[in-house]
Amino acid sequence: MSIEPTPEREQAEAPAFESLDAVVGFTPGPWPEAVEDRRQNVLFDHGAWFGLALPDPAHAGSFAGPYDLRVPGWVGFGGLRFELEGLRPDPASLSLREGPGVLEQSLDYADADGQARARVELRAFFASADELLVAASVRNLGEQPLALRQAWSGRGEGLALEGGAVTWTRAARSTPLRLSVAADAEVKLDAAAGYRAQGPERALDPGAEQRYVVALRSTSGAAPTPLEADAVEARWARNRQRWDTYLRGAWLGRADTPKSERDLAARAVMTLIANWRAPSERVAGSGLFPSWAYDGFHGYWAWDSWKHAVALARFAPELARAQIRVLLDRQREDGMIPDVIYPGPEQDNWRDTKPPLAAWAVAAVVEATGDADFARECLPALLRYHAWWYAQRDHDGDGLCEYGSTDGTRIAAAWESGMDNAVRFDDAAMLAHPEQPGAWSMDRESVDLNAYLVADKRALAQVLRALGQGEHADALTAEAEVLADRVRTEHWDDARGWFRDRRLDGSWAPGWGPEGWTPLWAGLATPEQAQRLRATMLDPEAFATAVPLGTLAASDPNFDPERGYWRGPVWLDQAYFGVAGLRRAGFHDDAEALTQTLLSAPEGLATGGAIRENYHPLTGAGQHARHFSWSAAAVLMLLWDRWEAHSA
Structure with a gap:
């Protein structure tokens, strides 16, 4: 069930999205140390029963989670991590914000010599009680084209592969959580219950931007169709208006x-x-x-x-x-x-x-x-x-x-x-x-x-x-x-x-x-x-x-x-x-x-x-x-x- 704002509280003027961007929200908590760790500020919205949290600098480029209230606890204890093949996140460049209805982080990804090659911005928000979207924007900071291969990885409990989607299922939850990535991504599980979903290589020109998106959903039955990055914008606009x-x-x-x-x-x-x-x-x-x-x-x-x-x-x-x-x-x-x-x-x-x-x-x-x-x-x-x-x-x-x-x-x-x-x-x-x-x-x-x-x-x-x-x-x-x-x-x-x-x-x-x-x-x-x-x-x-x-x-x-x-x-x-x-x-x-x-x-x-x-x-x-x-x-x-x- 989705409960939207009702007309009696809506305003006649256009939404002042800049007011949301200026809100000073919660100070991020530490990275979870145990499945039952409750010191974090988990993002829940729309009445959802699952959510994510911001990282500490040691886990830059990740989101802690998923946290599942039906368990309750962290079922994705290793986090939801964004990777760029050949580059590594620079914790010193990390900027974090938990604002109204959104988790945001930005950081640089550097090469083996420590040179910043890409700026990554990550945004997590709910489109409904059953759908949390994580959008990644990657910009080439250098003067040469970059060959990028994006991946999402993490660890968790009750992991499985169903129809190309990673699922977490615990006995207390009859509906699994599914991580859906691009249709052309290769998804693998390793013996230690980790997952890695890797997309194809793409060239990124100097100053150019590439966008990626994954969806974390609470669904039963067949895995939902993966979203294209452009489809996220309408959902984000509705989130901001609400x-x-x-x-x-x-x-x-x-x-x-x-x-x-x-x-x-x-x-x-x-x-x-x-x-x-x-x-x-x-x-x-x-x-x-x-x-x-x-x-x-x-x-x-x-x-x-x-x-x-x-x-x-x-x-x-x-x-x-x-x-x-x-x-x-x-x-x-x-x-x-x-x-x-x-x-x-x-x-x-x-x-x-x-x-x-x-x-x-x-x-x-x-x-x-x-x-x-x-x-x-x-x-x-x-x-x-x-x-x-x-x-x-x-x-x-x-x-x-x-x-x-x-x-x-x-x-x-x-x-x-x-x-x-x-x-x-x-x-x-x-x-x-x-x-x-x-x-x-x-x-x-x-x-x-x-x-x-x-x-x-x-x-x-x-x-x-x-x-x-x-x-x-x-x-x-x-x-x-x-x-x-x-x-x-x-x-x-x-x-x-x-x-x-x-x-x-x-x-x-x-x-x-x-x-x-x-x-x-x-x-x-x-x-x-x-x-x-x-x-x-x-x-x-x-x-x-x-x-x-x-x-x-x-x-x-x-x-x-x-x-x-x-x-x-x-x-x-x-x-x-x-x-x-x-x-x-x-x-x-x-x-x-x-x-x-x-x-x-x-x-x-x-x-x-x-x-x-x-x-x-x-x-x-x-x-x-x-x-x-x-x-x-x-x-x-x-x-x-x-x-x-x-x-x-």
């Missing part, structure tokens, strides 16, 4: 923002698109993995997906719709949406769901596109999901909900919050719902959950109004105000100056984390409460650390940012909610200062490093998974709020 559309949307059409911020926005878009997976035998619909680089994140998580969709709505709205549909399509009759959809339905996690942000995501798509049909399509599922929380997660029926699980385990209930090992759940007990078999709640009403439900009611009202259902929208708005008043009254700890979880017996639960500023994001704190929240959020002993707004106050005895996961590290989504809450409460200077720190202090974020799952609040070191989708989505939202505030 990526130009993405970046125009992500840059909000702005040319007056600092280039460093537009580059950061581009890297966030590149991260999101790299995590996009097309439907396959592994998953039923299009969506984004949290991270391709961590095997445990190869699925579609509900909480992650809502955040992805909010970001995608502005630059890839059709993909945003797909990301939402893939979860709503799996909804149960009772309204529950699973925590995560894995490659096999039997692996889906129905032990819990995730915080109710689905209507927020749909409202973002409707606001960005004006798509009333999509609103109408999603509304019944959103209403069922909203009602499910009150049917299954309100143990005492008082209108304030608790996180819970379907199997009665505390760990699944903590997963439902999204904050798996947060301190506030350490002493939680599980209670069976008195009237709903298979519904269990923790013995505490969580402030963030009920603040999210306020936001959910308001987002549902927004969707209803887009469909002309004002009376129903007004009723939900009134419900939201009643619930907001209860949260600001019953979840406010005046002694601490913080919103907190409350046990069903009325006592305060432990912990001191982002749940306290979620009501600020939801717009339900009083001015006095907002002022006290601000003071704690800006306190260096609490949340104003080197990278601010971590998941536990630095003064808490359980603060452990290296091993704690949700006990100190900075997760950019939660930091975004905090900054957005401060902006909403009128603390614009504070929000601006925090935004600046969040976009500059994390390791590598502003300088071309991979966008990480979370960051150490004291050192800024990137932690856990690389290429993390919701962090990229949060980066975009931080930038957008900043740009829009500057325009106000």
